[in-house]
Amino acid sequence: MAVLVQNGLRRAIDSGHLKTALPQTIEIERPREKSHGDWASNIAMILAKEARQPPRAVAETIIENLDKPDYLAEVEIAGPGFINFRLSSKWLSDSLAQICELGDAYGRSKVENPQKIQIEFVSANPVGPMHVGHGRWAAVGDSLARLLKAVGHQVESEFYINDWGNQMRIFGASVAARYREILGEALELPEDGYQGHYITDIAQEIVDADGDKYLRLKPEDQAEEFSKRAYKQVLEHIKKTLTEMDVSFDSWFSESSLHESGKLGESLEFLDQKDLTYRSEGALWLKTVDFGDDKDRVLMRANGQTTYFAADIAYHKEKVERGFDKLINIWGADHHGYVKRVQAAMTAMGAGDNRLEIIIGQLVNLFSGGKAVRMSKRTGEMVTLDELLTDVGRDASRYYFLMRGTDTPLDFDIELAKSQTSENPVYYVQYAHARICSILRHAADQKLTPIGKKANFSLLAHESEMALMRELADAPSIIARAAAARAPHRLTKYSQDIAAAFHQFYHQCRVVSDDEDLSFARLTLVDATRQVIKNVLWLIGVSAPQKM
RNA sequence: GCGCCUGUAGCUCAGUUGGAUAGAGUGCCGGACUACGAAUCCGGAGGUCGAAGGUUCGAAUCCUUUCAGGCGCACCA
Numbered sequence: 310m311a312v313l314v315q316n317g318l319r320r321a322i323d324s325g326h327l328k329t330a331l332p333q334t335i336e337i338e339r340p341r342e343k344s345h346g347d348w349a350s351n352i353a354m355i356l357a358k359e360a361r362q363p364p365r366a367v368a369e370t371i372i373e374n375l376d377k378p379d380y381l382a383e384v385e386i387a388g389p390g391f392i393n394f395r396l397s398s399k400w401l402s403d404s405l406a407q408i409c410e411l412g413d414a415y416g417r418s419k420v421e422n423p424q425k426i427q428i429e430f431v432s433a434n435p436v437g438p439m440h441v442g443h444g445r446w447a448a449v450g451d452s453l454a455r456l457l458k459a460v461g462h463q464v465e466s467e468f469y470i471n472d473w474g475n476q477m478r479i480f481g482a483s484v485a486a487r488y489r490e491i492l493g494e495a496l497e498l499p500e501d502g503y504q505g506h507y508i509t510d511i512a513q514e515i516v517d518a519d520g521d522k523y524l525r526l527k528p529e530d531q532a533e534e535f536s537k538r539a540y541k542q543v544l545e546h547i548k549k550t551l552t553e554m555d556v557s558f559d560s561w562f563s564e565s566s567l568h569e570s571g572k573l574g575e576s577l578e579f580l581d582q583k584d585l586t587y588r589s590e591g592a593l594w595l596k597t598v599d600f601g602d603d604k605d606r607v608l609m610r611a612n613g614q615t616t617y618f619a620a621d622i623a624y625h626k627e628k629v630e631r632g633f634d635k636l637i638n639i640w641g642a643d644h645h646g647y648v649k650r651v652q653a654a655m656t657a658m659g660a661g662d663n664r665l666e667i668i669i670g671q672l673v674n675l676f677s678g679g680k681a682v683r684m685s686k687r688t689g690e691m692v693t694l695d696e697l698l699t700d701v702g703r704d705a706s707r708y709y710f711l712m713r714g715t716d717t718p719l720d721f722d723i724e725l726a727k728s729q730t731s732e733n734p735v736y737y738v739q740y741a742h743a744r745i746c747s748i749l750r751h752a753a754d755q756k757l758t759p760i761g762k763k764a765n766f767s768l769l770a771h772e773s774e775m776a777l778m779r780e781l782a783d784a785p786s787i788i789a790r791a792a793a794a795r796a797p798h799r800l801t802k803y804s805q806d807i808a809a810a811f812h813q814f815y816h817q818c819r820v821v822s823d824d825e826d827l828s829f830a831r832l833t834l835v836d837a838t839r840q841v842i843k844n845v846l847w848l849i850g851v852s853a854p855q856k857m
Numbered sequence: 858g859c860g861c862c863u864g865u866a867g868c869u870c871a872g873u874u875g876g877a878u879a880g881a882g883u884g885c886c887g888g889a890c891u892a893c894g895a896a897u898c899c900g901g902a903g904g905u906c907g908a909a910g911g912u913u914c915g916a917a918u919c920c921u922u923u924c925a926g927g928c929g930c931a932c933c934a
Contacts, residue, residue, distance in 0.1 A: 342877065351876060354914060364914070388877045389914070434934075476934055501933095564934095592932050603860080603930080610932040617934045645861050646929040671862065672928075713870070716862055718927065720869080734882070740896050751893045790873055802871060805881075816889090816898045835893095857896075 310348050310394065311335045317375035318352070326370045329360040339783075346383070346393035347779065353390040364390025401775065402766035404782035408837040409761040416784040416844045419461040420792075426462050427628060428454050430639035431551070432469040435544045436480040437505055439694040441721060442641060442673040444554070447694075448710035448850065449670065450639050451556040452797035455848050460792040465633075468558045469624065472540055473565040474617060479503065481536025485528055487512035488535065492521050505691070511539045550694050554703055555850055567623045573615060576623040577608060585657050595622075600653035622654045629660045637795070639668045639715075668795060670715040676722040692723065701726045704851045708735035711849055712801045734805050738842065739854055741808035744815070745839040746855040752821050752832055759836035760829050768830045773814040777834065780810040781841045788848070797849070804845045811838050 314335050321327040332355065340349045353368035360367050368386045375384060382397035408415045430450030433443045454466045471477075483502040487509045490496040498504065515523070515535065523531050551557070567573045577593070580586050585596050591611030595618075598605050608619040628636050640647070648667050655665045675682040675692055682692060698706055700723065709726065712734070713719050726733070752758065769778065783803070791799040820831045843853040 338876080339873075340877075341872085341880080345877065349876085351915095354876085357914070391877070471934065474934060590932080594932095607932045612932080614932085616932070620934095642862070642928050644929085644934095648861080669861075674927090717870080718863075736896055737882090740894080744894055744897080748893050755893090787873080794874080796873090799871090799873075802881080809881090812897055813899095815893085819893070821893050857894090 310337045320374040346395040348394040350392045401778040406762045417459045423461045424634040426635045427633040428637040429467045435540045444694045445710045447556045448707045456792045465559045470563045481532035484535040485531035573623040597653035600656040602653040636665045645669045671718040673719045707850045738804045738808045742853045743857045759832040764830045764833040773817045777810040777814045
């Protein structure tokens with residue numbers, strides 16, 4: 310379409326009717342208002358000043374020089390100088406035929422510059438069960454990965470396991486304290502210890518398996534032993550929960566492996582050789598200020614221990630070495646203060662300014678019957694993702710997590726989700742899919758099945774049929790834009806738009822009727838709708854049921 | 858004090874990167890099943906896009922100021 314306008318424009322300029330330069334880009338957009346056609350261009354208004362002509366006159370000149378291909382039904386000037394294009398029914402028929410032909414692949418596309426992208430998300434600390442907030446990043450990250458693949462990128466998802474440092478020690482000590490309590494000793498929880506009930510559960514499992522075998526060890530050695538053992542258990546649990554959510558990771562990367570393999574030391578040395586570090590007050594610092602941070606950051610403490618930041622640098626260096634063009638990290642808003650220093654470190658390492666893309670997602674606020682639920686891992690006062698999945702279900706949870714943009718906080722009311730699940734739009738969309746399957750079953754009873762491209766699409770001329778076909782034809786561009794904007798939540802909106810267009814069509818047009826040709830055409834349209842709903846729901850990670 | 862995010866219908870939120878009369882859902886009022894699923898559809902009421910300036914043909918969108926809310930400002934991870 311843009312090319313069409315460009316050609317017309319060039320002709321207008323070449324012939325001297327328009328005194329202006331050919332613009333770099335010509336914007337073509339879909340008007341909000343249906344009466345404004347299928348596509349519209351604002352180019353005349355942009356050029357009006359330079360051409361020293363009123364916008365409408367410019368538009369007229371452009372239209373006079375325009376080709377008229379058969380997919381175009383009408384071109385008109387509207388409002389202050391918009392050029393509106395109305396597509397012919399042939400164009401809609403063609404896109405319908407394309408859906409039939411491509412099936413599950415419909416909606417996918419090929420970006421101009423396919424990249425090798427790594428997307429890292431969730432990365433929950435393996436010291437307890439995942440909470441509801443993790444669920445949001447699991448849903449968003451997994452859908453984004455699917456979305457990026459759908460537009461032709463090579464995508465690898467990764468879970469970073471923070472299995473090193475203070476928290477692991479405290480975790481082990483907490484389990485050890487509960488272990489001793491079960492075996493009759495007085496409870497002495499470590500400072501800042503974890504208090505969730507699952508800690509006791511883990512301790513109980515150890516008692517059940519090995520009895521009081523560890524009781525003779527010193528408390529520090531118990532903690533050491535248990536942190537390794539318990540963390541594996543917790544990690545398995547995390548994996549299981551993610552599987553239940555239908556979220557899968559291509560790789561699991563362990564923080565402690567950076568320490569053990571020496572990669573951490575190597576990256577410190579690397580920075581040192583580039584003269585980016587210095588010693589002060591007994592600690593080793595990185596000159597992050599030189600790269601946009603507010604202050605320099607400590608890599609190694611005065612006590613000789615490296616910081617989490619140092620490990621993260623090694624981690625990101627390793628990622629770059631693995632050859633990704635783009636690294637996407639999804640972090641909760643409580644980590645946004647950390648963005649600058651990691652970006653600074655990336656720049657310092659010479660990884661390129663745009664290599665790392667950090668998506669900061671606002672947090673999930675949990676409510677129960679309108680009252681805020683306080684969550685704390687330390688005190689164990691929390692609602693786990695498992696509980697949520699059991700209560701609300703996978704489909705509703707994933708859809709709900711995805712309905713809002715990531716930079717808006719998500720209020721999740723458990724009671725509302727439990728008691729009024731029919732209000733959740735996911736059912737509206739799934740119902741449309743189930744209804745279609747029902748229609749297809751009914752048609753099969755009448756010995757009718759959709760016949761794909763061979764159907765006579767010119768019979769689909771009703772207003773609601775055209776609207777539905779237009780909606781379906783949008784899929785590739787909606788998906789492409791959602792991927793580019795890293796905005797999987799747009800898919801939920803789109804899925805509702807398709808369902809709405811279908812339900813409207815359903816109420817106005819009878820699909821299976823005495824008119825066999827019309828029935829074939831409408832069955833094909835209905836089947837194409839089913840296909841598109843299914844494809845979009847798959848990107849969201851929600852099932853498309855045949856019955857409900 | 859500094860930084861990031863957010864203020865849009867009674868409520869929960871979209872708004873396709875600056876377009877035309879700002880849209881959904883929910884709630885409220887009123888309608889539609891003797892044919893393919895009423896978990897559906899149709900109609901109505903409901904707005905100073907937090908506020909004030911600015912940029913331009915044109916602003917919810919960009920800039921400045923300001924008010925309100927959330928989050929963050931470690932030799933924790």
